[in-house]
Amino acid sequence: MTKKFFSLLLVAALGLTNLAKADEGMWLPLLVKRLNHVDMQKQGLQLTAEEIYDINNASLKDAIVQFGGFCTAEFISKEGLLLTNHHCGYDAIAARSTPQADYLTNGFWAASRDKELANPGLFVDILVRMEDVTPKVLEGITAQTSEADRAKMVSERMKALATEAKGSENYVTYVRDFFAGNEFYLFVYERYSDVRLVGTPPSAIGKFGGDTDNWMWPRQTGDFSMFRVYADANNKPAAYAATNKPYQPKKHLPVNIGGVEKNDFSMVFGFPGRTQRFMTSEGLKIAVETSNPARIKLRGKRLEILKADMDKSDAVRLKYASEYASISNYWKYFQGQNAGVKRMKTVEGKVENEAKYNTWASADANRKASYGNVLADINKAYGEQKEYTLSQVYLSEAALAPAAAKFALNLVPLQKALKEGKAEDIKKTADAIKAASKEYFEGFNVPTDEKLFAAMYQMYYNDVPKNQHPDIFKTVESKYKGNWNKFAAEAYKKTFLTSEAKLNAFLAKPTLKALENDLIFKTASSVYTNYTTNIAPKLMASKASMDKATRLYVAGLREMQADKVFYPDANSTLRLSYGTVKDYEPRDGVHYAHYTTAQGILEKEDPKDEEFIVPQKLIDLIKAKDFGRYADKNGELPVNFITDNDITGGNSGSPVINGRGELIGLAFDGNWEAMSGDLVYDKDYKRCINVDARYVLFVIDKFAGAGHLVNEMTLVTTPSPSGDQTVKPVEAITADKMEVKVKEGKVKTKTKKEKKKKK
Incomplete structure (x- = not known):
C-alpha cells in the first residue's frame, strides 16, 4: 500500500472527502476551464470557457467592472452604459443632491448625454488580464527560509511584478496572495475616471424596505442605479472633459426579459470583498x-x-x-x-x-x-x-x-x-x-x-x-x-x-x-x-x-483533502460563482418562493413609515397592472428573485447571468439566515437576493419615462435556459419589437402588517 493511498484511506475514515459543492465557491475566471466548466455545463451553462474569460478576444470579463473600488457594475450597452446597485451609487447620488434638487428622494434621469452628471473621484477598473505568478514569487524560498526573509522576498517580488506589468500610466496593477500566502496572482486593470450619473430611481424604490427589510427575504426593492463611462477620442482613459466620448466596451451584456424559472442556471460575476472561511x-x-x-x-x-x-x-x-x-x-x-x-x-x-x-x-x-x-x-x-x-x-x-x-x-x-x-x-x-x-x-x-x-x-x-x-x-x-x-x-x-x-x-x-x-x-x-x-x-x-x-494550516488542508477542489477566500479580485434559481424553507412550516412581484409592494406600503413609502405613480401603475412588456405570463410584474450563488460584500451590483451570458438580474443582498457566509458557506440557507431585470427596465421605462435608455440595450425575450435544456440560439431584437415569454407561478409573501402582528 502506497503512502498516498494510505493517506486517502485515512482522510476517508476521518469523514473529510466531500467535494466542494458546485454552488459553493467564488472562483477565479482564469481557472474556470480547468476547474469548473464541466460542472457549470451540467447546470445549464451554454458558453465556452473562453467566452467567460479570454485575454485575446472579447469575453464576459470585459463587461464587468469594479465600481469605485467597493462594488461591481456591468456594461449593458455599446455606449458605456453601466448598471449597478442604488446603494453602490448612493454616495455619488447624495453628493450631487441638495435640498432643492434632492436626487436621493426624487430620483434623477438624464434626458440626454449632456445632462449626465460628473462625479469627481469616482472610477471604474476594467480587468485586462490575470496571471498565476506563484513560481516567480516563491522561487528559491524553502521551508528553511526564515519567516522574516520570506516576507521580505515575497513583498519585494510582488511589488516588482506589479511594476513590470504596469507598462501604461492608465494601468492599475497589483499582486494578491491566495490560500493564505500559498499562491499569488497578478492583476492588470485599466482605470477610467470619467464616470457620470445617468439615472437613479427615488429612494422609495431603490431603498424600499430600508433597514427593516435589509438582509431579509421576501424583498421588493429596486436596488439599481445607472452610470456611464466616458473616454477620450481613442477610447482610452481620460480625466473629465466635455469633449470625452462614451466608452465603447469590448463586451456588453444583453438584457433578458424572457424571465427565469426555478432551477434555472445562474452565474454571478463580480468583485467579492473579503471572506475568512479558513479561520479556525x-x-x-x-x-x-x-x-x-x-x-x-x-x-x-x-x-x-x-x-x-x-x-x-x-x-x-x-x-x-x-x-x-x-x-x-x-x-x-x-x-x-x-x-x-x-x-x-x-x-x-x-x-x-x-x-x-x-x-x-x-x-x-x-x-x-x-x-x-x-x-x-x-x-x-x-x-x-x-x-x-x-x-x-x-x-x-x-x-x-x-x-x-x-x-x-x-x-x-x-x-x-x-x-x-x-x-x-x-x-x-x-x-x-x-x-x-x-x-x-x-x-x-x-x-x-x-x-x-x-x-x-x-x-x-x-x-x-x-x-x-x-x-x-x-x-x-x-x-x-x-x-x-x-x-x-x-x-x-x-x-x-x-x-x-x-x-x-x-x-x-x-x-x-x-x-x-x-x-x-x-x-x-x-x-x-x-x-x-x-x-x-x-x-x-x-x-x-x-x-x-x-x-x-491551509497547505495541510489542501494536502489532506487531495480530492477536493478548493477555492480561495475572496479578496476583492474578479470572481464568479454559479448556482441555480432556488426557493428555500428557513424554518418549520415556512416556505419562501423564489421570486416576488409588485403586489408585495402594495402589501407593504405604509405612507406613515419612511421605509415603506411608495411613490403615487408606482402605486397607480401597479394597481392598473400597467406593466407593458415587462409583465410575466400571468400579467404580474416580477420584482426580486433569489439564487443560491455564493456572494459577499463587494458583489453588490454584480450581474446575475443566465446560461447564455445574458443579464437576468442584479445581485444586491444576502439573506438573514446565512449571514455567517463570510465565515462559512451555508449549503441549505445561502441565498443571493437579486432585482429582476424586468423590474429594472419597467422602472426606467414605464415609471421614469426614460425609454431612450432601454433603447440603448440589446434585449432578449427567449426565456433563460435550465440545466436540462438543449442549446437554443440567442434572439436579440430591438426594444420596439418585443414578445413576452416569461415564468409562471405565484409568490408567497407576508405583508408588513402580518410581520408586525407576528412579532
Whole structure:
C-alpha cells in the first residue's frame, strides 16, 4: 500500500472527502476551464470557457467592472452604459443632491448625454488580464527560509511584478496572495475616471424596505442605479472633459426579459470583498464573543445619534445619508452573523475538524514535522490578540467615528514637519491638508459630530481596558472629572477643525503650539500614538506567527483533502460563482418562493413609515397592472428573485447571468439566515437576493419615462435556459419589437402588517 493511498484511506475514515459543492465557491475566471466548466455545463451553462474569460478576444470579463473600488457594475450597452446597485451609487447620488434638487428622494434621469452628471473621484477598473505568478514569487524560498526573509522576498517580488506589468500610466496593477500566502496572482486593470450619473430611481424604490427589510427575504426593492463611462477620442482613459466620448466596451451584456424559472442556471460575476472561511475555531470565538458585540453596540449608538439629527434637517440628512446606510448595513450584518454561527454550530464544527486535522498530521512523521504544531501556534496567536481586540475595534468604530477626529490625523505629518522646522516640508504638508479639507467640510455637521465625539469616547473610556488607554484619557479624568460631554463642548468650541476659515488661517501660519493645544487634534494624536506605540507592535508580533501557521494550516488542508477542489477566500479580485434559481424553507412550516412581484409592494406600503413609502405613480401603475412588456405570463410584474450563488460584500451590483451570458438580474443582498457566509458557506440557507431585470427596465421605462435608455440595450425575450435544456440560439431584437415569454407561478409573501402582528 502506497503512502498516498494510505493517506486517502485515512482522510476517508476521518469523514473529510466531500467535494466542494458546485454552488459553493467564488472562483477565479482564469481557472474556470480547468476547474469548473464541466460542472457549470451540467447546470445549464451554454458558453465556452473562453467566452467567460479570454485575454485575446472579447469575453464576459470585459463587461464587468469594479465600481469605485467597493462594488461591481456591468456594461449593458455599446455606449458605456453601466448598471449597478442604488446603494453602490448612493454616495455619488447624495453628493450631487441638495435640498432643492434632492436626487436621493426624487430620483434623477438624464434626458440626454449632456445632462449626465460628473462625479469627481469616482472610477471604474476594467480587468485586462490575470496571471498565476506563484513560481516567480516563491522561487528559491524553502521551508528553511526564515519567516522574516520570506516576507521580505515575497513583498519585494510582488511589488516588482506589479511594476513590470504596469507598462501604461492608465494601468492599475497589483499582486494578491491566495490560500493564505500559498499562491499569488497578478492583476492588470485599466482605470477610467470619467464616470457620470445617468439615472437613479427615488429612494422609495431603490431603498424600499430600508433597514427593516435589509438582509431579509421576501424583498421588493429596486436596488439599481445607472452610470456611464466616458473616454477620450481613442477610447482610452481620460480625466473629465466635455469633449470625452462614451466608452465603447469590448463586451456588453444583453438584457433578458424572457424571465427565469426555478432551477434555472445562474452565474454571478463580480468583485467579492473579503471572506475568512479558513479561520479556525479560536478566531471565530473572538469574532462572535468579543468583536461583533462591540461593533453592534457602537454602531447602534452612532445610528441613534445620526438619526435624531437627520430627522430634523434635510441638509443634515443628505450629508449623512450614505454614512448612515453604511453603518446600518453592517450593524445588522454582525447581528445576523452571530445568529448564523450559533445556529450552524460553526465553532463546534471547526473544533471537530481541527481534531481530525491533528490526527491526520500526527499519522505521518513528515506531516507531523510540517503541520503538527500549526493549530497550537494559531491558537496561541489568537490568545495574544484577544487581549487587544477591543482596542482594535474601538479605534475604528469609536475613536475615528467623529469626522473631526478622523480628519485630525491628517495633521500628524504637519506636526512632524513643524518639529523638524523645514519650511518647504511645512508648506507642502499644509497645502495637502488644505486640498483634502474641501470634501471634509462638505461632509459633516458640527453639532452632530460633537455628539458623536462625546458618546464614542465615553464608550471607549468605559469599555477598553484601562491599561490600554491613551494619555488624553488621564486629562479628561483629572481636568474634566471624566465628563466627556463637557470635554467635547470645549474641544469643539475652541478647535480650528470645525471651520474652513479657521483651518485655512491656521495653515497659512501653522505653529506647533497651536496645533498641539487643539483638543481634537490632541485627542486623535494621543489615540494614534498610543495605538502605534503600545498596541500595534504586540499585534504585529502575534500576526507574524499567525501568518506562518495559517499558511501551513491551509497547505495541510489542501494536502489532506487531495480530492477536493478548493477555492480561495475572496479578496476583492474578479470572481464568479454559479448556482441555480432556488426557493428555500428557513424554518418549520415556512416556505419562501423564489421570486416576488409588485403586489408585495402594495402589501407593504405604509405612507406613515419612511421605509415603506411608495411613490403615487408606482402605486397607480401597479394597481392598473400597467406593466407593458415587462409583465410575466400571468400579467404580474416580477420584482426580486433569489439564487443560491455564493456572494459577499463587494458583489453588490454584480450581474446575475443566465446560461447564455445574458443579464437576468442584479445581485444586491444576502439573506438573514446565512449571514455567517463570510465565515462559512451555508449549503441549505445561502441565498443571493437579486432585482429582476424586468423590474429594472419597467422602472426606467414605464415609471421614469426614460425609454431612450432601454433603447440603448440589446434585449432578449427567449426565456433563460435550465440545466436540462438543449442549446437554443440567442434572439436579440430591438426594444420596439418585443414578445413576452416569461415564468409562471405565484409568490408567497407576508405583508408588513402580518410581520408586525407576528412579532
